[in-house]
Amino acid sequence: MISATHTHSGPAGYLDQVLYQVTSYGIVPGEREALAAGIVSAIVAAHNDLSASSLEIGVGQLFDANINRSPPSYLANPAEERALYNGNTDTNMTQLAVRDAAGNLRGAASWFAVHGTSMNNTNDLVSGDNKGFASYLWELAQGSDFVAAFGQTNAGDVSPNTNGPVCQDTGAPCDGGKESCGGNILLCIAHGPGFTSAGDLGGDFASTRIIGTKQFETAREIAASGTGVTTTGPVLFRHAFVDMTDVVLPDGNHTCKPAMGYSFAAGTTDGVATQIAWQGDNTTNYDNPLIDIARDILHPPSAELTACQAPKPILLATGEMTFPYDWDPHVLPLQIFVVGRKFVIIGFPSEITTMSGRRLRKSTLDALIAGGTVDADAHIVIAGLSNHYASYVTTFEEYGVQRYEGASTLFGPHTLQAYQSLFSQMATSFSDPSASLAPGTPPADVKDLSFITAVVLDTTPIGSSFGAVTIQPPAVAHTGDTVTATFQCSHPRPGPGGPGSFMTVDVLNGGEWAVFLDDAGWDTKFHWKREGSSESLCVVTWNVGATVNVPAGTYRLTYNGVHTTFGFHASHSGSTDAFQ
């Protein structure tokens, strides 16, 4: 099970469907290979480190770290159902911790429902966002033998921007229905707790820190609390590739081919997409006829798709768009792990809303308990965005409101019921093999297109060379300073070379330079800029001591790159003068 978290700051262009390639102009050459290589090396390292361990389940509460970003949708759920819960987001953090035979904590996966969108969609630095920051902090605190994973669970309608949506021009609340300010949705933005004023230039970094730190601290408290429950027994699994476009439910309802509604184009208050539609848009006659014309040029939705997806007004008939290949997935991987008698993980290939997640957890766990596969006090988590990505899943009632999440629920109003039915069958199949789903076949590989110009040539000015330092750092720096150096560099595609880092902070230890921080660190940044047609300048910065304490000593900044000369690649590096 490979489970991702949502970030607006990740590299793009590696999924097979057109919709997920639009913003990156198709596939990004080398991107998928780099991700796959990293994932495979992590799996190999884990496999080579197998040893007898115990698995401990813990649950803690985290408040003030998430808010619901689609309250009008949530309120469409039945009042009796809403009354069962404290609020419109889940505040539980559920943890599976790994201890070695001596009882030492070796790793933990901690699921908490919040989007990784503290870094906003105008940031262009690669970042693991609040989940990545939580992981970074805990691994720093615990030492190198420890792995901390922070999973995104039923966070489909859950934002980390806890200050809530506000009109950026007046400071007044947005109109809650359309999330607009006098008709302008671009002004209605929710900021995280780190923003101190409109236009705050570091606000999203500060928010990432705050929301990430809260998740880290809660996870560490759960592991240290001594209240964990051990789960023992076999690890069981089921996996199936299912064509989600025509799942027939016992009541006769069925799913549809994929389609995106108008509000998909509006985005959310975490990141407005375009001004052509608003959230909750359920009319097909939009004020601006150009949108309908643009839609019909791409592909007019068929009458069958329109009826099946109702009340969703279809903007993109992605399920009927196959040029140059599928715009949205049709066949999806469904997976479930039963870890001993007391822990269950649903590998879910989409982002699922708060109430949808509660329903899916309950129906799946009920089936497992009824079959005697797990104990009555077993815990269940949804690992969202697992094994593939297929946008959002809402409840039937939320779908009717057609906000961003409902507009992005691909397979029609009964998408959640279909998933509940399929996961119940998988759960039942552990005790009754006749309930098993067919294993299915994975979707065929496609020959992805890329519209990104290849890097043809990197050069340096005459008399300079790759890795030359054009601006040196100061001779002395202190905790709290930002140290900066500029290097003559190359286009950062195809990468830093080998398993390397684009930059490092090195420390002098007994006459030898050793890496102190790299580009995965939170205190370091690497910026690249093209100069003219083939030259590049790279700025490396280090916020000394912001996250990682820095002992007095001798340091330098190093840059690593690979330059391209008409299809040939060569690596290079450069270091600044030493500084104190």
Ligand SMILES: *[C@@H]1O[C@H](CO)[C@@H](O)[C@H](O)[C@H]1NC(C)=O
């Ligand atoms: C939160 O965890 C507690 C303790 O395991 C559990 O009783 C409760 O049902 C959970 N809440 C939700 C919304 O899942």
Ligand SMILES: *[C@@H]1O[C@H](CO)[C@@H](O)[C@H](O)[C@H]1NC(C)=O
């Ligand atoms: C994103 O955050 C930065 C500050 O970190 C801010 O300048 C920018 O306006 C924000 N953009 C949006 C769309 O919220």
Ligand SMILES: *[C@@H]1O[C@H](CO)[C@@H](O)[C@H](O)[C@H]1NC(C)=O
């Ligand atoms: C389909 O779903 C709707 C809404 O949940 C329900 O009212 C209806 O009875 C279901 N069955 C059929 C055959 O339409």
Ligand SMILES: *[C@@H]1O[C@H](CO)[C@@H](O)[C@H](O)[C@H]1NC(C)=O
């Ligand atoms: C659109 O939504 C409004 C407000 O919720 C509702 O009154 C109207 O009936 C809906 N229209 C359609 C076509 O579903």
